[in-house]
Amino acid sequence: MLLLGLDLAANTGYALGRAGESPRSGSVRVKRPEQALYEAPWGLETFLQDLCLFGNPDLIVYEAPIPLNAAMGDGRARSEDALLMPIKLEQAVERFCLPRQIRWEKVYAATVRKHLLGKSNYGDRQATKNAVFERCKVLGYLPADARIRNKSSDPLYDQADAIAVWSWACAARAKHTPTELFLHGERLSA
Template sequence: MTVLALDLSTNTGWAAGDPAGTPRFGTHTLPSTGDDVGRYLAKHREWLTAFIQVERPQFVVYEAPILPAQTTKATAIKLMSLAGLTELICRDLEVRCFEAHLQSIKKFLAGSGRATKPDMIAAARRYGFDVRNDNEADAIGIWGHAVMHRFPGRCTLFSMGQLGAGGLPR
């Protein structure tokens, strides 16, 4: 069984793996397209469809989109559309798809719903993940949150919470 977690953005963080194991993770970067939303979404569709066909997850979970206070119309459309397109791709490929909320993910991984990007990176590293950026850290948090709630008996990686990761965050 594979769970795929996505931190959707231009730099999409992903984590994929069996709930009983340790997920693989990385970052997929979409091209800069300016106001060309169609090209941007076409590239996401191309990547995610191929990724799902290779990984064959039973579940896809993604972070619910949150719009920055100051953003352009194109950015707002892109962020919301990534979530909708992800749902559509999963429907077309017959994969169950769910969204997770940012504060729940932050609280799960870093111990606080107000954790910053550096806090999330530090928390992922305490669990032993050599993440390169906050997108990968968020994807690890999304994956861990999803598997602990959907497969609590199978996932041992996060079973001791922050204490198992080397202590509580500052």
């Protein structure tokens, strides 16, 4: 089963692969700061077309956007564009999937983290992001020498979040769990 996991944002993380294999992953900027909001969904759809040029995934799973009322009430300042972008990107995924008859599903971040980490958060937002990033390295989905350079918005966080979504889809939808861990560069049985 070919699965695509997405972390939808201006810098979208992706992980594409079959259950039981390491995914091809990374992040792509679907909207630059100077671009209008309407360009983000177009950028995402163009990227998805390129990514799936040689074959469509069986399932696309993406991290569910934070509900507007929760996003507005969490104390973090956000622009109108920042509040609307996740909804527009979610619609872009659906628009991409419908004519190609690709199944799609959204999954809540807390569900993904509970699967990957054993609990949904590690206290604050930054500690939780670091835990997801480190777990992806332990599972061998990110290089052991990968390092975060920008604590607030490093593209590796987006990539790690997409890998986490992909890992959840492998376990929950393809019924596969990893059999190896990579600790200090060594391959170990899980």
